[in-house]
Amino acid sequence: xxxxxxxxxLLPYVGEIPVIGPQIVTQGVDWPSALFNMSxxxxxxxxxxxxxxxAGLLDLGYVGFFAVGAYTVALLTSPDSVLRTEWGxxxxxxxxxxxxxxxxxxxxxxTLRLRGDYLAIVTLGFAxxxxxxxxxxxxxxxxxxxxxxxHPPGTLADGKPMFGVADATPxxxxxxxxxILVILAVRNLDRSRVGRxxxxxxxxxxxxxxxxxxxxxxxxxxxxxxxxxxGLGGVxxxxxxxxxxxxxxxxxxxxxxxxxxxxxGAGNIAGxxxxxxxxxYIPDRLRGIEDPIWHTDLFGFRFAIFGAVIIAIMIFRPQxxxxxxRRAMELKDREKEVAPIE
Amino acid sequence: xxxxxxxxxxxxxxVGLIAGAAACNSDSGSxxxxxxxxxxxxxxxxxxxxxxxxLGVNIxxxxxxxxxxxxxxxxxxxxxxxxxxxxxxxxxxxxxxxxLVADKKIIGIVGPAFxxxxxxxxxxxxxxxxxxxxxxxxxxxxxxxxxxxxxxAVANDDAQGPAAGNYIKNVMKAEKVFVADDQSAxxxxxAEVVKKTLGTAVVATDKTExxxxxxxxxxxxxxxxxxGATALFYGGxxxxxxxxxxxxxTAGWKGTLVGGDGMKDPGLAKAAGNAAATGTIVTCPCSPPxxxxxxxxxxxxxxxxxxxxxxxxxAFDAANFMLxxxxxxxxxxxxxxxxxxxxxxxxxxxxxxxxxxxxxxxKFIKVWAFKFDAAGNTIADQEVxxx
Numbered sequence: 001x002x003x004x005x006x007x008x009x010l011l012p013y014v015g016e017i018p019v020i021g022p023q024i025v026t027q028g029v030d031w032p033s034a035l036f037n038m039s040x041x042x043x044x045x046x047x048x049x050x051x052x053x054x055a056g057l058l059d060l061g062y063v064g065f066f067a068v069g070a071y072t073v074a075l076l077t078s079p080d081s082v083l084r085t086e087w088g089x090x091x092x093x094x095x096x097x098x099x100x101x102x103x104x105x106x107x108x109x110x111t112l113r114l115r116g117d118y119l120a121i122v123t124l125g126f127a128x129x130x131x132x133x134x135x136x137x138x139x140x141x142x143x144x145x146x147x148x149x150x151h152p153p154g155t156l157a158d159g160k161p162m163f164g165v166a167d168a169t170p171x172x173x174x175x176x177x178x179x180i181l182v183i184l185a186v187r188n189l190d191r192s193r194v195g196r197x198x199x200x201x202x203x204x205x206x207x208x209x210x211x212x213x214x215x216x217x218x219x220x221x222x223x224x225x226x227x228x229x230x231g232l233g234g235v236x237x238x239x240x241x242x243x244x245x246x247x248x249x250x251x252x253x254x255x256x257x258x259x260x261x262x263x264x265g266a267g268n269i270a271g272x273x274x275x276x277x278x279x280x281y282i283p284d285r286l287r288g289i290e291d292p293i294w295h296t297d298l299f300g301f302r303f304a305i306f307g308a309v310i311i312a313i314m315i316f317r318p319q320x321x322x323x324x325x326r327r328a329m330e331l332k333d334r335e336k337e338v339a340p341i342e
Numbered sequence: 343x344x345x346x347x348x349x350x351x352x353x354x355x356x357v358g359l360i361a362g363a364a365a366c367n368s369d370s371g372s373x374x375x376x377x378x379x380x381x382x383x384x385x386x387x388x389x390x391x392x393x394x395x396x397l398g399v400n401i402x403x404x405x406x407x408x409x410x411x412x413x414x415x416x417x418x419x420x421x422x423x424x425x426x427x428x429x430x431x432x433x434x435x436x437x438x439x440x441x442l443v444a445d446k447k448i449i450g451i452v453g454p455a456f457x458x459x460x461x462x463x464x465x466x467x468x469x470x471x472x473x474x475x476x477x478x479x480x481x482x483x484x485x486x487x488x489x490x491x492x493x494x495a496v497a498n499d500d501a502q503g504p505a506a507g508n509y510i511k512n513v514m515k516a517e518k519v520f521v522a523d524d525q526s527a528x529x530x531x532x533a534e535v536v537k538k539t540l541g542t543a544v545v546a547t548d549k550t551e552x553x554x555x556x557x558x559x560x561x562x563x564x565x566x567x568x569x570g571a572t573a574l575f576y577g578g579x580x581x582x583x584x585x586x587x588x589x590x591x592t593a594g595w596k597g598t599l600v601g602g603d604g605m606k607d608p609g610l611a612k613a614a615g616n617a618a619a620t621g622t623i624v625t626c627p628c629s630p631p632x633x634x635x636x637x638x639x640x641x642x643x644x645x646x647x648x649x650x651x652x653x654x655x656x657a658f659d660a661a662n663f664m665l666x667x668x669x670x671x672x673x674x675x676x677x678x679x680x681x682x683x684x685x686x687x688x689x690x691x692x693x694x695x696x697x698x699x700x701x702x703x704x705k706f707i708k709v710w711a712f713k714f715d716a717a718g719n720t721i722a723d724q725e726v727x728x729x
Contacts, residue, residue: 030439
């Protein structure tokens with residue numbers, strides 16, 4: 001674990017390694033920026049993994065929480081905001097996270113009676129509401145967005161700000177530190193009574209309820225924690241970009257994160273991290289590479305290539321790249337159950 | 343055993359895909375011939391893919407044409423074109439911009455094309471000191487950031503909006519005007535200024551979704567028809583505008599559709615049908631490309647096999663402005679920036695001189711009105727006062 005974390009912190013310098021390094025780093029996007037993008041995708045995947053992977057609640061509107069976190073920070077800090085508070089980034093973070101968490105509860109409360117497909121539809125609606133409100137209300141400034149969102153505080157020894165605009169490495173390190181904290185917290189939750197309750201709910205909600213698991217409470221927990229982590233991704237995003245508008249929070253983004261979690265291995269933290277990193281890394285890596293036939297940027301084909309990769313993964317590893325051990329066992333069990341009927 | 347094999351093959355396939363893509367890196371080594379002020383790069387930054395790519399491609403082609411002509415004149419590949427595709431997305435722009443400034447051979451940028459991505463990317467260019475000229479980002483607030491390396495070669499929305507409003511009021515003599523916008527940074531900003539100019543002539547307002555997100559405009563059409571307006575100003579882009587024009591004609595509305603430079607594209611006539619689009623007025627803080635001096639129009643057509651589009655000529659001028667600076671020996675970002683700030687440059691579309699905030703000098707601001715003809719082309723109508 002510690003070795004992994006140390007290696008992750010050194011990733012911005014991977015380009016220096018001869019032969020292998022240049023194959024890994026992105027060409028069209030600055031490598032530290034690509035790493036930072038990966039870090040907030042990983043955060044989102046970790047959060048969604050709690051909701052989908054642990055508690056088994058299919059959430060298609062997860063990016064809504066990301067948007068709530070980012071917009072709260074923007075509203076509190078940007079000089080464009082109607083509030084005109086112009087707080088520092090750090091001061092706005094706890095508020096952003098709290099608002100994201102509360103919005104998770106607000107969404108969770110009425111939707112708790114729903115299951116499966118129905119829950120997916122309601123969450124889909126939630127994401128659309130967030131998007132439309134962001135686009136259409138005067139307060140949230142739609143496509144015009146918020147400029148001059150302050151960066152995280154801190155100055156270096158030479159007086160320059162620690163989090164500048166020219167280098168994304170510090171943002172990546174900050175993101176990584178947050179990810180490590182989130183991993184520790186989520187892993188502890190998963191191994192606790194809460195985690196076991198989620199597991200029971202995921203496997204069979206009625207049975208869990210009869211056995212004395214308070215399903216409503218633990219489903220709300222899952223939603224709120226997922227929303228909190230999604231909000232974390234949002235506040236990081238706002239702090240790095242300095243500018244945000246409604247264009248970022250499209251539905252496709254939600255689906256991409258969900259694809260990342262399923263691809264990596266739902267219910268497994270390592271799997272979610274890998275999946276989240278890949279959905280951000282693959283398109284960025286394709287940028288700046290010329291395809292041999294049409295001589296255009298391969299980036300233009302990103303979704304086609306991406307789709308092919310996902311299909312390949314789903315055919316050869318339906319349980320995900322790094323599956324949850326329990327899920328893999330379940331899939332095996334089901335295979336056995338199905339076999340005689342064939 | 344079989345399963346293990348399948349897994350191994352699957353894993354290999356995925357790794358192979360990624361590694362295969364990685365193997366054909368386009369990043370080839372560049373040669374160092376710094377003689378005769380050569381060996382430098384000029385960059386285009388804007389959308390080349392994505393929903394707003396049309397405008398980006400117009401600009402890129404004008405920009406690339408200028409550099410090709412310069413290289414031909416020099417008889418060598420003196421200045422290299424570097425293209426940076428931001429997709430017009432402020433979320434993508436910073437990463438691409440950091441990648442741009444990492445290349446120390448790039449000493450000038452034409453772009454960013456849109457206002458949103460400008461907000462996200464320009465602070466990075468500013469910190470790196472790389473001078474940029476945007477041929478199309480018209481948001482007013484951009485010049486208020488105190489950026490020293492930022493310039494724009496067109497008038498901002500505060501100039502275009504009043505011109506469109508004046509045209510509706512004085513030339514069309516419309517007394518009832520309906521104002522709608524697509525809620526984009528560009529469309530909403532422009533519509534706001536037009537509303538201010540028109541004052542009480544505005545009978546009603548409405549909003550639509552952005553381009554590509556809405557195809558049924560019957561709600562807007564009903565409102566326009568029942569408002570009794572004789573003119574509709576739409577702040578938005580050509581795709582929506584074309585569909586709106588089509589729906590309005592189908593509903594029997596006889597008034598005129600008026601819009602800004604975002605609607606000045608043959609795509610409007612394509613979406614609406616040439617007959618419906620005829621008579622639609624678009625304003626643009628640009629000169630008609632056919633009035634552009636020299637052989638630009640024919641050169642452009644010969645090179646790209648399409649007609650020069652909106653801002654192609656401005657991008658051509660911006661690139662030539664920088665090339666002239668490089669030719670004069672300004673081969674560092676600082677020198678080139680000083681040169682751009684101090685020089686008056688006469689291009690094919692306009693004469694350029696920048697104010698200390700990077701805006702175009704007000705005396706060179708031109709706004710033209712264009713009319714769609716029966717063949718779906720925009721024909722220059724008249725120059726309109728931008729006050």
